[in-house]
Amino acid sequence: MTEYVTKFGSLADYDKGSIDLINDQAKNYAFSNIFEVASSSKPWEKVAVGKNMQYVLEAIRAEGTSEWRTCAHDEFPLCMDGEVTIELVKLDTPAVPADKEGSVRIDGEPVGKKMGRIVLRKGHQALLPANAAYRMSASAPSVILLQTILGDDTVERWADICLS
Amino acid sequence: MKGITDMTVTDVQSTEPNAQGYCEFSLGAFHFSRDEYFVHITWPTGKHVLSADVFLRALQRDVAWDFFYGTVNFDSVFGTVNHYGTVDMFAGRFNDAYRKAELDHTENFETPLIRDTFKAMLDDWTNASFDPFASPAETDKPFGIKDGSNTEAITRRRVAANRMVSVPGDEQVRTDETHPVNRMFADVPQDEPEVYPEPGFEDEVAAYNLYKYISRSDVTWNPSVVSVCKASLYCPTSEEYMLPVFHGNDRVEWFVQLSDEIVWDVQDRDTGAPRSKVTMKAGDVAAMPGDIRHQGYSPKRSMLLVWENASPELPEMIRTGKASVYPVDF
Numbered sequence: 182m183t184e185y186v187t188k189f190g191s192l193a194d195y196d197k198g199s200i201d202l203i204n205d206q207a208k209n210y211a212f213s214n215i216f217e218v219a220s221s222s223k224p225w226e227k228v229a230v231g232k233n234m235q236y237v238l239e240a241i242r243a244e245g246t247s248e249w250r251t252c253a254h255d256e257f258p259l260c261m262d263g264e265v266t267i268e269l270v271k272l273d274t275p276a277v278p279a280d281k282e283g284s285v286r287i288d289g290e291p292v293g294k295k296m297g298r299i300v301l302r303k304g305h306q307a308l309l310p311a312n313a314a315y316r317m318s319a320s321a322p323s324v325i326l327l328q329t330i331l332g333d334d335t336v337e338r339w340a341d342i343c344l345s
Numbered sequence: 346m347k348g349i350t351d352m353t354v355t356d357v358q359s360t361e362p363n364a365q366g367y368c369e370f371s372l373g374a375f376h377f378s379r380d381e382y383f384v385h386i387t388w389p390t391g392k393h394v395l396s397a398d399v400f401l402r403a404l405q406r407d408v409a410w411d412f413f414y415g416t417v418n419f420d421s422v423f424g425t426v427n428h429y430g431t432v433d434m435f436a437g438r439f440n441d442a443y444r445k446a447e448l449d450h451t452e453n454f455e456t457p458l459i460r461d462t463f464k465a466m467l468d469d470w471t472n473a474s475f476d477p478f479a480s481p482a483e484t485d486k487p488f489g490i491k492d493g494s495n496t497e498a499i500t501r502r503r504v505a506a507n508r509m510v511s512v513p514g515d516e517q518v519r520t521d522e523t524h525p526v527n528r529m530f531a532d533v534p535q536d537e538p539e540v541y542p543e544p545g546f547e548d549e550v551a552a553y554n555l556y557k558y559i560s561r562s563d564v565t566w567n568p569s570v571v572s573v574c575k576a577s578l579y580c581p582t583s584e585e586y587m588l589p590v591f592h593g594n595d596r597v598e599w600f601v602q603l604s605d606e607i608v609w610d611v612q613d614r615d616t617g618a619p620r621s622k623v624t625m626k627a628g629d630v631a632a633m634p635g636d637i638r639h640q641g642y643s644p645k646r647s648m649l650l651v652w653e654n655a656s657p658e659l660p661e662m663i664r665t666g667k668a669s670v671y672p673v674d675f
């Protein structure tokens with residue numbers, strides 16, 4: 182019987198696809214590779230790799246310990262390489278207005294009850310609940326894809342990352 | 346109709362079984378019949394024949410997705426356009442030659458009527474040994490004279506998380522009892538994340554293994570929602586063989602290739618003229634513009650994350666130029 186091998190990418194081993202143009206421009210597809218983007222990002226930089234109106238997908242290089250952040254809406258990190266630990270704190274008072282989109286940095290330590298801790302490995306998805314404070318850490322370079330909304334700290338460098 | 350329990354069929358127009366055992370169906374001025382190998386469609390200005398295999402796999406997606414976003418082309422001639430409350434059924438509308446010859450035909454229906462007609466047709470025309478959701482290697486052929494039905498397979502519940510899979514009260518993770526690992530994903534790690542909620546926060550501290558979840562999908566080319574950030578929906582799907590339709594976008598749609606490889610055939614949405622071939626490998630992200638149609642080919646079963654913006658105002662914003670058909674400007 183055939184042994185099927187499922188190919189996932191990683192920082193150490195990824196292979197970017199391509200576009201064969203017949204009557205089009207490569208730019209129209211905003212084609213990038215998450216591992217390539219994370220390879221050239223600073224730790225915890227939130228680089229948009231997908232955008233649909235206000236919504237974004239951010240590729241994040243997880244390395245060391247992040248700042249504390251919070252957000253008025255749910256966000257969802259998917260670990261695509263390595264291992265990432267998430268700490269969650271229920272803020273006594275929400276740090277951002279209810280209609281604020283995207284996450285913001287919290288100065289200093291968050292004030293509130295500890296909610297718990299999650300350890301994500303490859304393929305694992307977590308919930309970052311609205312109005313929780315969160316901090317991530319990774320002992321080795323890892324990759325997160327974050328489902329969120331365009332915020333103050335979202336980095337857009339499409340010309341650098343996309344096929345053109 | 347026998348075998349259909351969860352629908353109103355009063356307005357579905359169908360005949361007694363024909364010589365091959367299949368009922369014929371009418372909707373507006375369109376007429377549908379099938380024989381051992383083919384589906385025959387007629388309308389006032391023309392007629393069309395397509396393989397029962399192609400037709401049933403496409404019909405299954407159109408029914409399961411409730412007409413999806415935009416256009417579902419069964420092939421280069423026949424399909425549907427979703428107006429979210431009503432649905433256009435067309436022949437030749439997105440085919441340059443039919444348009445120029447003025448042989449194209451479109452009719453608009455209230456969604457419940459076309460939904461019930463399509464469901465009844467799918468149920469009557471799917472034999473016991475055929476599963477239109479499965480890859481060709483996992484099911485028997487759809488051909489031959491009428492031989493039973495497979496109502497359970499064609500009415501699978503579509504998964505749609507409210508917040509995220511695994512959150513208490515929401516869609517739950519897949520287990521061996523109901524969802525064994527697919528043969529082509531036997532090597533996918535089945536470990537779970539470590540989740541340590543403090544007392545009282547069990548409902549909000551949640552995580553699960555998405556790759557494990559997709560490795561246990563028993564359907565192909567059928568996106569289902571796993572996480573929801575307002576109108577931003579993660580709709581992963583397991584893909585093997587080919588997307589049974591050409592999906593015509595009414596908004597920008599994004600793909601994240603989570604594993605293996607898919608080649609997308611991209612054509613102009615309105616004419617079908619070729620525009621590109623997009624090869625996506627693990628970790629690749631790409632947008633499908635709002636003015637194209639696309640069909641994907643997956644040589645090995647692969648994991649695709651389809652990312653949708655479900656905002657109901659998007660098609661109108663694109664139509665009036667308030668939103669672009671292209672993903673980003675750079």
Ligand SMILES: [Fe+2]
Binds near residue numbers: 592598633639
């Ligand atoms: Fe699509």
